[in-house]
Amino acid sequence: MSGEDFLAQRFEEHRPHLRAVAYRMLGSLSEADDVVQETWLRLSRSDAAAVENLGGWLTTVAGRVCLDLLRSRSTRREDPLHDQDGQVRLPDPVISSTAGPDPEQEVLLADSVGMALMIVLETLGPAERLAFVLHDMFAVPFDEIAPVLGRTSASVRQLASRARRRVQGAVPAPGDGSALPRPPAGGTPVRQVVDAFLAAARDGDFDALVAVLDPEVVVRSDGGTLRPSLLRRGAAQVASQAITFARYAEAAHPVLVNGTPGVVATAQGRPLSVMAFTVRGDRITALDILTDPERLARIDLSVLGR
Numbered sequence: 001m002s003g004e005d006f007l008a009q010r011f012e013e014h015r016p017h018l019r020a021v022a023y024r025m026l027g028s029l030s031e032a033d034d035v036v037q038e039t040w041l042r043l044s045r046s047d048a049a050a051v052e053n054l055g056g057w058l059t060t061v062a063g064r065v066c067l068d069l070l071r072s073r074s075t076r077r078e079d080p081l082h083d084q085d086g087q088v089r090l091p092d093p094v095i096s097s098t099a100g101p102d103p104e105q106e107v108l109l110a111d112s113v114g115m116a117l118m119i120v121l122e123t124l125g126p127a128e129r130l131a132f133v134l135h136d137m138f139a140v141p142f143d144e145i146a147p148v149l150g151r152t153s154a155s156v157r158q159l160a161s162r163a164r165r166r167v168q169g170a171v172p173a174p175g176d177g178s179a180l181p182r183p184p185a186g187g188t189p190v191r192q193v194v195d196a197f198l199a200a201a202r203d204g205d206f207d208a209l210v211a212v213l214d215p216e217v218v219v220r221s222d223g224g225t226l227r228p229s230l231l232r233r234g235a236a237q238v239a240s241q242a243i244t245f246a247r248y249a250e251a252a253h254p255v256l257v258n259g260t261p262g263v264v265a266t267a268q269g270r271p272l273s274v275m276a277f278t279v280r281g282d283r284i285t286a287l288d289i290l291t292d293p294e295r296l297a298r299i300d301l302s303v304l305g306r
Helices: 004-028 030-042 053-074 102-107 117-124 126-137 141-147 153-170 190-203 206-212 234-241 242-250 301-305
Strands: 082-084 213-222 230-233 252-257 260-267 269-281 285-289
Touching: 004 053, 004 126, 004 230, 030 053, 053 102, 053 141, 082 190, 102 117, 102 252, 117 126, 117 153, 117 213, 117 269, 117 301, 126 141, 126 153, 141 153, 141 213, 153 190, 190 206, 190 242, 190 252, 190 260, 190 285, 206 213, 206 234, 230 234, 242 269, 252 301, 260 301, 269 301
Parallel strands: 213 285
Antiparallel strands: 213 230, 252 260, 260 269, 269 285
């Protein structure tokens, strides 16, 4: 085996991990793949023999590439926008069959990276997001993150702490001191809550919808550049959209969306929407709907039959 082939083999061992880092950083599966490719190019152009910890080196390089992309988004039309003039951009969902994620998806979704957490990460500034993702999610030491950001270790620690407070404030933590949320214990199983919502939507039953929605529920719908975005707050206002939800509910197929129960609605063999639910106890606290035709076209519908 040549030296280049050996290096490529070692890189492939780290590919799933690097894709997971990039997905958490960017919320985009296609951009995550681009980051992994760019990281390989940088490795192939470097003196790999001088790298003592290849995994750590690759992680920080991937983080640096992601940071550049996040900083460049301010000049791009497709910037993630939340609650600004009704504009919404959701992270890319990871769709799995109800039997569970495949091995590659399991790496991608480790640490319960549900849509609720991904949406909170989207609200962090580039530096905060890098510090939190690399340290809290991948245990990269602060002194290794500091050169990527051009800051001191103490400054990076403060960034991660600030990001951690925002994450914990928006997504309930498990109560064990961890910054990362876990699925809640107790209460009605999430799938039953989702099924109750879909049944009420199909029937156009306003009262039944209100009963399954948290009073402060938030619904975000991302239609991309071709369809309007939707932002609704409060159970009554959300339930008033029952006719809209009925269209999706009639064609809904159960799936896992970022590891938790959700649905994909289809029409004529094509994806119409992806619905991700955040449930606390027996109420839906958030409903995130992707209706962007461009991103829906990338979804592999073969998971519906598994």
